[in-house]
Amino acid sequence: MTGNEQNPSKWLAAEKKYDSGVYNKHDVVMVRGQGATVWDENGRSYIDCVVGYGVATLGHSHPDVVKAVQEQAGKLMVMPQTVPNDKRAEFLQELVGVLPQGLDRVFLCNSGTEAMEAAKKFAITATGRSRFVSMKRGFSGRSLGALSFTWEPKYREPFGDAVDNKSVDFVTYGNLDELRAAVTEQTAAVIMEPVQGEGGVRPASAEFIQEARRITREKGALLILDEIQTGFCRTGKMFACEHFGVIPDGMTLAKAIAGGTPTAAFAMMSEVADRMPAGGHGTTFGGNPLSMAAGVASLRAMKREGLAEQAREKGAYMMDKLRAIQSPKIREVRGLGLMIGVELKEKSAPYIHAMEHDEGVLCLAATPLVVRFLPPAVISKEQIDQVVAAFERVLN
Numbered sequence: 257m258t259g260n261e262q263n264p265s266k267w268l269a270a271e272k273k274y275d276s277g278v279y280n281k282h283d284v285v286m287v288r289g290q291g292a293t294v295w296d297e298n299g300r301s302y303i304d305c306v307v308g309y310g311v312a313t314l315g316h317s318h319p320d321v322v323k324a325v326q327e328q329a330g331k332l333m334v335m336p337q338t339v340p341n342d343k344r345a346e347f348l349q350e351l352v353g354v355l356p357q358g359l360d361r362v363f364l365c366n367s368g369t370e371a372m373e374a375a376k377k378f379a380i381t382a383t384g385r386s387r388f389v390s391m392k393r394g395f396s397g398r399s400l401g402a403l404s405f406t407w408e409p410k411y412r413e414p415f416g417d418a419v420d421n422k423s424v425d426f427v428t429y430g431n432l433d434e435l436r437a438a439v440t441e442q443t444a445a446v447i448m449e450p451v452q453g454e455g456g457v458r459p460a461s462a463e464f465i466q467e468a469r470r471i472t473r474e475k476g477a478l479l480i481l482d483e484i485q486t487g488f489c490r491t492g493k494m495f496a497c498e499h500f501g502v503i504p505d506g507m508t509l510a511k512a513i514a515g516g517t518p519t520a521a522f523a524m525m526s527e528v529a530d531r532m533p534a535g536g537h538g539t540t541f542g543g544n545p546l547s548m549a550a551g552v553a554s555l556r557a558m559k560r561e562g563l564a565e566q567a568r569e570k571g572a573y574m575m576d577k578l579r580a581i582q583s584p585k586i587r588e589v590r591g592l593g594l595m596i597g598v599e600l601k602e603k604s605a606p607y608i609h610a611m612e613h614d615e616g617v618l619c620l621a622a623t624p625l626v627v628r629f630l631p632p633a634v635i636s637k638e639q640i641d642q643v644v645a646a647f648e649r650v651l652n
């Protein structure tokens with residue numbers, strides 16, 4: 257068990273008492289992390305295959321990131337983007353240096369949903385159009401603009417018409433005929449994840465993404481790839497689009513972008529950026545020097561440690577081990593790199609709970625039937641073996 261029933265945590269009580277109530281809180285208080293391991297307030301360790309929903313791909317508290325944040329915190333933490341800053345400039349250079357060719361203009365912000373909001377506004381000004389095509393099972397964020405691209409009705413319905421559902425056509429992920437029918441001369445952009453994450457860990461086919469690239473060019477629409485979860489080595493490449501040989505007109509980025517600090521971006525072609533009126537968008541915290549320092553350290557560490565190759569190799573290893581589990585409860589093991597989903601023939605929640613409480617492994621859901629594993633690319637083979645053995649035990 258993780259909670260301390262005799263001496264309930266004062267931190268747990270306080271957080272549950274004052275929180276907004278939107279989250280289904282675990283009964284454990286995590287206080288420290290290093291690499292692929294986190295510890296709760298009672299000193300129990302866990303192998304973390306959630307890492308903040310795919311944020312700490314570089315591992316918790318990477319020493320380079322910690323050092324960079326400590327130094328920048330003592331130098332300059334706050335400077336709005338109207339005023340240039342050395343760290344921000346350095347991060348932009350590092351980021352554009354790893355982005356696909358041509359994506360060399362960047363709107364910096366603070367979360368994935370904000371990046372998607374920016375993408376929506378830039379697409380409208382770049383094309384003069386306001387219709388969009390998004391994907392069934394797609395997840396683009398929770399703000400009202402991003403929510404219009406997010407498929408799952410339970411996320412949209414409580415907000416009624418405040419969510420613009422009228423100007424978005426949803427197509428079945430992977431269905432070429434639906435895609436071709438939906439993209440027209442009124443379409444501003446097609447929005448899609450190269451691998452659907454929250455929607456069940458579903459890699460796209462190369463054919464589907466390549467057709468999205470072709471048809472958007474033909475119709476004068478933008479292709480915007482949502483790499484908020486797939487970006488920054490998660491799938492075995494720096495960006496998942498590299499697996500498919502496709503360069504989009506824009507790419508939303510967040511999660512693993514800056515060493516765990518709340519940072520995001522909409523990266524785009526100059527032709528897209530140049531059509532936004534000056535002052536047409538903005539953010540207070542975006543591009544703050546503290547996050548930028550973490551981002552510079554993180555991107556350099558990813559390159560130096562060959563993190564994409566680590567994710568590719570360890571992801572293949574982990575999926576092989578998961579596929580070797582002989583269990584009638586498993587329908588399919590799928591994914592790309594270290595973005596892994598195990599679809600069960602029954603609800604996954606009890607097994608995810610047992611992994612945490614009985615086995616000391618953190619994993620998460622991606623739709624009610626899928627167990628999602630998002631380990632950090634610094635995870636060891638031994639830790640992977642422990643995770644797989646634990647999963648086999650909870651299934652049996």
Ligand SMILES: Cc1[nH+]cc(COP(=O)(O)O)c(CN[C@@H](CCC(=O)O)C(=O)O)c1O
Pocket residue numbers: 309367368369370372395396397398449453454482483484485510511
């Ligand atoms: C592909 C994708 N796009 C956009 C977002 C929104 O990013 P942000 O505003 O920084 O949360 C997320 C969050 N993905 C997590 C959902 C979080 C939630 O439930 O809300 C996830 O995959 O679990 C994505 O995975």
